[in-house]
Structures are given as C-alpha cells and as structure tokens.
Amino acid sequence: MQIPELQLIAAAADADGALLLPVLAGDEPALLAADDYGLTAERLRRLDATGKAGRATRVLVGDGDEERTALLIGVGDERDAESLRRAGGVAARALGADTAAVLDLGAAAAEELEAFATGFALGAHKLDRYVTNDSEDDDEPAGERALSLIGEGDEAAAAVERAGVLAEAVCLARDLANTPSNDLVPEDFAQIAVERAEALGIEVEVWDEPRLADEGCGGLIGVGQGSANPPRLVRLSWSPAEAADAPHVALVGKGITFDTGGLSLKPPASMVGMKFDMSGAASVLASITAIARLGIPVRVSGWLCLAENMPSAHSIKPDDVLRMRGGTTVEVTNTDAEGRLVLADGLVLASEAKPDVIIDIATLTGAAIIALGNRTTGVMGNEETWRERVLAAAGTTGEAMWSMPIPEEIADRLDSNVADLVNAKPGDRAAGMLFAAAFLERFVGDDDRGEPIPWVHLDIAGPADNGGGAHGYTPKGATGVPVRTLVETVAALAR
Numbered sequence: 001m002q003i004p005e006l007q008l009i010a011a012a013a014d015a016d017g018a019l020l021l022p023v024l025a026g027d028e029p030a031l032l033a034a035d036d037y038g039l040t041a042e043r044l045r046r047l048d049a050t051g052k053a054g055r056a057t058r059v060l061v062g063d064g065d066e067e068r069t070a071l072l073i074g075v076g077d078e079r080d081a082e083s084l085r086r087a088g089g090v091a092a093r094a095l096g097a098d099t100a101a102v103l104d105l106g107a108a109a110a111e112e113l114e115a116f117a118t119g120f121a122l123g124a125h126k127l128d129r130y131v132t133n134d135s136e137d138d139d140e141p142a143g144e145r146a147l148s149l150i151g152e153g154d155e156a157a158a159a160v161e162r163a164g165v166l167a168e169a170v171c172l173a174r175d176l177a178n179t180p181s182n183d184l185v186p187e188d189f190a191q192i193a194v195e196r197a198e199a200l201g202i203e204v205e206v207w208d209e210p211r212l213a214d215e216g217c218g219g220l221i222g223v224g225q226g227s228a229n230p231p232r233l234v235r236l237s238w239s240p241a242e243a244a245d246a247p248h249v250a251l252v253g254k255g256i257t258f259d260t261g262g263l264s265l266k267p268p269a270s271m272v273g274m275k276f277d278m279s280g281a282a283s284v285l286a287s288i289t290a291i292a293r294l295g296i297p298v299r300v301s302g303w304l305c306l307a308e309n310m311p312s313a314h315s316i317k318p319d320d321v322l323r324m325r326g327g328t329t330v331e332v333t334n335t336d337a338e339g340r341l342v343l344a345d346g347l348v349l350a351s352e353a354k355p356d357v358i359i360d361i362a363t364l365t366g367a368a369i370i371a372l373g374n375r376t377t378g379v380m381g382n383e384e385t386w387r388e389r390v391l392a393a394a395g396t397t398g399e400a401m402w403s404m405p406i407p408e409e410i411a412d413r414l415d416s417n418v419a420d421l422v423n424a425k426p427g428d429r430a431a432g433m434l435f436a437a438a439f440l441e442r443f444v445g446d447d448d449r450g451e452p453i454p455w456v457h458l459d460i461a462g463p464a465d466n467g468g469g470a471h472g473y474t475p476k477g478a479t480g481v482p483v484r485t486l487v488e489t490v491a492a493l494a495r
C-alpha cells in the first residue's frame with residue numbers, strides 16, 4: 001500500500017482537508033496550534049478534548065465559508081517525539097473516509113513535524129490486498145491520503161521528506177510480513193529484494209539451493225529441504241564511495257516464510273501467525289532501502305536467510321546432524337528451533353567480511369514473548385558499546401527494547417553427545433530466549449585481531465506483529481519493528 005502524500009505548506013488555507021489540531025493534556029488542555037480557532041481551554045473541556053493520548057474529537061471551527069472540520073488529537077502530558085508520532089497515527093485512523101488533512105502544530109521544530117508525519121503515515125497503513133469488500137471502520141483506515149504540514153524552511157522540508165522515506169521502508173517491511181506464505185516463498189522474497197535493491201543502486205546477489213550447498217550452508221539447506229519451495233540467501237550491500245572509511249554494519253535477518261515447526265510440528269494454535277517468521281529479513285531489506293534512499297554514508301551489508309520450514313519426506317529429522325557454514329556441526333534436537341539454524345550460516349557469512357558490527361534480527365523464540373510481552377524487543381549481544389548504540393537509537397525512535405543477558409552457565413546446555421552443539425535442549429525450557437542467543441553467539445566470527453566481532457541480537461518475536469487492536473501508529477498485523485531503529489543506529493554513525 002502507498003503511504004500518504006506528505007507536503008509542507010505555509011498556512012492552513014493552502015490545502016484542503018480536515019485540520020489536525022494536537023492538544024496537550026495537563027491542568028488545562030492546551031491547543032498546540034498557531035491559531036486558537038476559537039477553541040479556548042473552557043471549550044476544549046466542554047468537548048471533553050482533554051488532550052488524553054489516543055483521543056480524537058471531531059469539531060467544526062470557523063464560520064460560514066471558512067467553516068472547516070477539525071480533529072482535536074490528544075497528545076498526552078508530554079510534548080515529545082513519540083507522543084507526536086502516536087498522535088499522528090491516531091489522527092490517521094480517526095480521519096475515517098476523509099482523505100486529506102492539514103496539521104497545525106504551531107511553531108513546531110522540524111523533528112516534531114517529522115514525528116507527526118511519520119506517525120500519520122504509519123498509522124494510515126494497512127494490508128488491503130486481500131480484502132475484496134473494504135468496509136470502513138475506525139480501526140481500519142482506507143483510501144488514498146494526504147497530509148499537509150504547516151511549516152517552513154529547508155530543515156522542515158527535509159524532515160518531512162525523511163518521514164516519508166522511513167514510513168515507506170516500515171510499510172515495505174509490514175507488507176512483506178503481512179503477505180501470507182502462499183504468496184511469499186523464499187524465491188518470491190529474493191525476487192522482491194533484487195527488484196528493490198537494483199532500483200536503488202544497492203548491490204545484490206542471490207544464492208539458490210545448489211549454490212548454498214556448494215558454499216557449505218548446511219543450516220539453510222537443512223531447514224529448507226523439507227519444503228517444495230527451496231531456500232535462498234540474499235546478500236545486499238550498500239557501499240557508497242564517500243563511505244569508504246566509514247564503519248561497516250552487517251545486518252542478518254531470519255527469513256522463515258512459514259514456520260510449521262517441521263517434523264517437530266507446532267500445535268495448530270501456535271502455527272497461526274507463522275507467516276510473520278520472516279519479519280527479521282523484511283526489516284533488513286527495508287532498512288537498507290531507507291539507508292540508500294537517505295544516502296547515509298555508512299557501509300551496510302544485509303543477509304537475508306530465507307527458507308520455509310515444512311514437515312515432509314525430505315525434512316530434517318530430530319537427531320540429524322547439520323554441518324553449518326564454517327564447519328561447526330549441530331545436532332538437531334528440535335526442528336522447530338530452525339531460526340537459529342539458518343541464522344548460523346548468515347552470521348558466519350556476515351563475519352567473513354569482518355564488519356565493525358553484526359546485528360541480527362529474528363522472530364526467534366516464543367520465550368521472548370513470555371519474558372518481555374508483545375511490544376518489546378529483547379536485546380542481547382557480546383559487548384556493550386554497540387548494544388548501547390542500538391538501545392539509544394531505539395530510545396530516539398520509540399521502538400521499545402530491553403537488554404537481556406547471556407548468562408555463562410547457558411553455554412553448558414549447548415553441549416551435544418554427537419556434534420559440536422545441540423540446537424535446543426530437550427525438556428529444558430528455562431530462559432529459551434537466552435539459550436537461543438547463546439547458540440547464535442557461537443557463530444559470530446573474530447575480527448583481524450582475533451577478538452569477537454561486536455554482535456547485537458534482536459529477538460523481535462513479540463513486537464514483530466500486533467495481534468491486538470491498532471494503537472498509536474501501530475496497526476493490526478505486522479509492525480515493521482525494528483526498521484526505524486536500525487536506520488537510526490546507522491544514521492547516528494554518520495553524524
């Protein structure tokens with residue numbers, strides 16, 4: 001789906017559409033707009049437009065020919081970027097059938113316009129490709145939209161443009177993740193990656209099954225071999241000339257286009273939603289497209305580990321041993337712990353280029369949801385500097401993340417009687433998210449000095465999809481987390 005058109009205008013009269021008027025809560029509700037539109041604190045109170053976050057109140061302002069629909073959008077108690085982003089999302093949903101809107105945020109900073117515009121574009125998004133009879137309701141906006149923001153200057157214009165680029169990237173990740181697996185097998189995903197990359201001058205290469213076998217990628221081959229739709233590995237590289245001396249960030253994404261669990265079959269209820277199991281790879285592709293479009297002078301490589309995890313006569317079986325890229329052998333004790341198998345190859349491949357950091361993104365464990373719930377990404381890794389950079393970026397973007405340890409005693413549980421490692425410890429469900437991270441850590445290579453390459457692991461099993469109702473700028477279904485944080489982490493390196 002297209003994102004709304006975003007543009008900067010000088011005055012409310014310069015564009016059609018409903019006025020969006022953010023209201024700050026507090027002792028007295030306060031309109032943040034340049035004009036008061038006759039909306040005194042007293043009138044706001046009578047309208048029950050208290051500024052409460054999430055609230056949208058429709059009123060008419062002006063008289064006669066000047067009369068215009070306005071939406072009073074609650075911002076909550078704090079005027080910060082995240083509150084404005086959420087207000088933008090609420091506004092987009094509350095607009096209903098109206099297609100155009102004008103934001104009056106008074107004397108707003110460029111970042112504030114960017115925040116509202118980003119939230120608006122993200123809140124307006126939904127997957128309508130499969131809906132034949134698109135009924136209107138408050139939760140599900142439809143139609144082409146446009147947002148004009150009152151503001152001026154190059155900085156504001158650049159901020160609004162950036163909002164559009166970021167929103168488009170997030171929506172690309174969402175559209176991919178929302179696409180059911182009958183329309184998105186590894187080959188389809190790889191094809192889309194090639195098209196997107198080529199359009200932006202991003203180098204791209206796809207490895208098919210024979211090539212993966214030649215290259216020793218036993219994880220991708222093993223997980224993919226049970227499916228009629230063979231696995232793929234996509235390598236992306238954004239390396240602008242001016243970034244020759246800039247840091248090199250490698251992004252590795254779990255791209256299981258559907259996770260049945262394989263022969264360790266998931267029960268029916270747990271299988272629903274497993275089309276989202278490629279959200280990590282989608283976020284990697286989407287982030288790189290945004291980084292390229294923004295022209296950020298940092299080197300970024302992306303590794304999409306794509307496979308479909310199916311039970312069949314060809315599937316890997318419990319007790320099988322796989323030889324991963326680089327030679328490490330893994331005893332498969334549970335074929336449903338497949339994400340770590342495909343990521344093992346991806347991490348080894350990413351390490352071979354000796355990047356300054358590897359960040360992997362994966363809907364890796366149900367345990368992440370048990371530990372952190374449905375909205376927070378678990379952040380693990382092997383050193384502090386880069387982990388803090390990612391967490392700082394998440395603080396800027398408003399994507400919830402929380403640091404988790406990889407306790408040393410977990411490593412003992414990786415021991416296998418027949419191979420180097422097991423992929424899961426049967427009967428031991430303690431700290432499943434941390435166990436998975438400890439497994440991945442074994443595939444992170446060393447730098448030129450023989451030190452482990454800095455590595456950050458993001459378990460997005462919770463926040464990748466929103467199974468509840470729409471809120472703020474987050475619609476139902478795929479969320480596009482953590483695209484904005486990945487882009488911000490990279491952008492911060494160039495400042």
Ligand code: BES
Nearest residue numbers: 334336337338363364365366367424461
């Ligand atoms: N894709 C799942 C993790 C998942 C579960 C993501 C729920 C989103 C929502 C992953 O491949 C998986 O099945 N993990 C197993 C690992 C276990 C077998 C060691 C899990 O978490 O149960």
Ligand code: ZN
Nearest residue numbers: 259336337338
């Ligand atoms: Zn699984």
Ligand code: ZN
Nearest residue numbers: 256259277339
């Ligand atoms: Zn999975």
